[in-house]
Amino acid sequence: MKIDDISAFVAVVRNQSVSAAAEALGLTQSAITRRLQNLEQDLGVELLDRSVKPPRPNAMGRLVFDQCGKVLLEVERLRDLVQEGAAPTGVFRIGVIQTIGDVVLLDTLQRLNAAFAGLQTEVASGWGAQLVERVVAGQIDAAVALFPATKALPDGLAGRTLGSIELVVVAAKGAMPKRSYRLRDIDDIGWVLNPDGCGFRAGLARALAQQGLNFKINLETFGADLQMGLVANGVGLGLIPRPILERSALRAKLDIVNVADFRPVLDIWMIQQQQAGPVQHAIDFFADAVAVAFAPQPSKKVR
Secondary structure (H helix, E strand, O other): OOOOHHHHHHHHHHOOOOOHHHHOOOOOOHEEEEEHHHHHHHHHOOOEOOOOOOOOOOHHHHHHHHHHHHHHHHHHHHHHHHOOOOOOOOEEEEEEEEHHHHHHHHHHHHHHHHHOOOEEEEEOOOOOHHHOOOOOOOOEEEEEEEEEEOOOOOOEEEEEEEEEEEEEEEEEOOOOOOEEEEEEHHHHOOOEEEEOOOHHHHHHHHHHHHHOOOEEEEEOOOOHHHHHHHHHOOOOEEEEEEHHHOOOOOOHHHHEEOOOOOOOEEEEEEEEEEEOOOHHHHHHHHHHHHHHHHOOOOOOOOO
């Protein structure tokens, strides 16, 4: 029994025709037909109901199809195992949310290219949930996103945390002079936030809803720098990752607002397929770069 024959049968069932299977595998229809016949001969049973057009798997064919899918998966895992020690080549597709990308992307891509000369890296951006869906669909190899520590991943994916990020409420310098506030105290000021779909925004919305407070959006716009600039000009309050704020040229124009009943912290996740193959080296390289970039900074000694 040959793997090529099994692949041909699986392709026919998945594509629902011999011609479509031939196109998917880059073979002729006669080659696909031959491989189907070989598999049926090896098993000693007919797998397709040829009384209908196009042929459909019969009862035994459906059982064999399920098992063949498992066989091909194990073969792919075996190939990945053998290739794990090889340097990655070809295309490495990584999804990175903007919050992380703004900090690490430029430097990390340069070092990634230097470390793996045969690798071409493609970067996708989007909300965390969107990037996870693309990993599930096989459109990208891995994604870096922010999620709660309790994040549950879809079947077939593996995830690890690379650190955590504190989100802070910011206001224009001197606009919020009290030492501490509660969400209820700042309810009527309004916010400058990312459009709907952002995890930061969703967390804030949940916190406000739990207290029966309004969610007032003064302005929606992408990008932390633009949001911080608008907050500095008094447009509203912002919700910014602390590492982004501390690195920003706008830091001196903003105050961190101490909101006693809202202290969100999100974990940085690297999410990938469980069997990544040779690009695992690139995924690990990228993960290490993110972990270093967002590692807690040592506190300065006060003399």
